[in-house]
Amino acid sequence: MGDSNKYILDESRIPKAWYNINADLPVPPQPVLHPATKQPVTPDFLSVLFPMSLIMQEISTERWVEIPEPVREVYRLWRPTPMYRARRWEKALDTPAHIYYKYEGVSPVGSHKPNTAVAQAYFNKAGGTKGLTTETGAGQWGSALAMACSFFGLGLEVYMVRVSYEQKPYRRIIMQNFGAEVHPSPTDRTTFGRKVLAEDRHCPGSLGIAISEAVEVAATSNGAKKYSLGSVLGHVLMHQTVIGLESLEQMELAGEYPDVVIGCAGGGSNFAGFSFPFLWKNLTAGKKTRIIAVEPAACPSMTKGKYAFDYGDAAATAPIVKMLTLGHTFVPPGIHAGGLRYHGMSPTVSALVDHGDIEARAVRQLATFEAAVHFMKSEGIIPAPESAHAIRAAMDEALECKTNGHRRTIAFNLSGHGHFDMMAFDAYHQGRLEDYDYPEERVKEAMQHLPEVALPGC
């Protein structure tokens, strides 16, 4: 106990229920709006895209939602995941802080994403869905869902951002190994894809475009296919809470409780999954842990975006939600953390940032890779560039403790390994990585394309 490096739980400690923060939200949830009528959507509208079980989870206010046994059985392949005390890194940083990290890179595809992929595949199968469509950026989400679909016998069609499809073939091949069909987006298979290609034949694609294509295919499949999203939505965040629930127990084993909890945030799912159980203790048990969400300065939805109603996708065909957004017309700069390039942020995380329960922080690309390499030299794990944003923030907190002599306990989520991101590390070592701060003017410009929403009381 006293001088352990890692805290391992037995398989029987895999949580039996997910934590649903809707039960404890300090602010009322905002409605989800129809993209055309701009009025609140009905479960019927959403049921074209999602099975009813997941829609009910989305709107549920029950604090605990039971994890079905077949899902826990798959979780057993890699859960519970380890929690480490970064003793060697603490020494290298010469900090009085205690640093802990939860490691989700031990899953078969190397990130936290299977936690929800397995649950979504299970509930779709149970609801009679034959196949799923989805989008993927660098392929983290696509490979997680491809594995889950193969486990539960579902077909899968993946729309993969074209530039990643061409430059990052490894995860595409993983998806194909699991039996998924992978298309470089924009494609000529959808109305929206053809429209984008007509305007720019060499369009490199974006997550927003790929979402539009995957949604279109599911929505026009006459019920044969449903759509699956790897982040942003409430049920996705909830499935990820197995991370934080295990972490609560592991911190107890370590005999400490975190003063600071940190996660990187793209759509917000690994951050929420790790931090919401700690936030639950803040909201209901008098704990005062600082909860920090970290994003790239190049895609600063939380620190520079506006808290407003916006479309979930580029084509303005997905539902409108209230979130911190850079505008659905946002075209992400080519930074190496592909998983952190979405134009918005999960509505739940956005509401909690807006309300002051969560701190938001942006870090630059070079400082992020510097922290990743520094961490790796002590702890040995090669982090995903996305996860490195959390490492940067943890490092800054630890250095602040050193400067001011604070003995704080810092815990962060290491959302995945970076074994397929070697070209990004290569670019860093060769001095080819650049910092980029997304300009305020571009945010202002994009705000003019937000949907006009007139709702009583909003």
Ligand SMILES: *Cc1c(COP(=O)(O)O)cnc(C)c1O
């Ligand atoms: C996809 C991904 C992210 C970002 O997605 P969130 O939904 O914000 O968690 C972060 N880290 C890794 C390793 C990822 O694959």
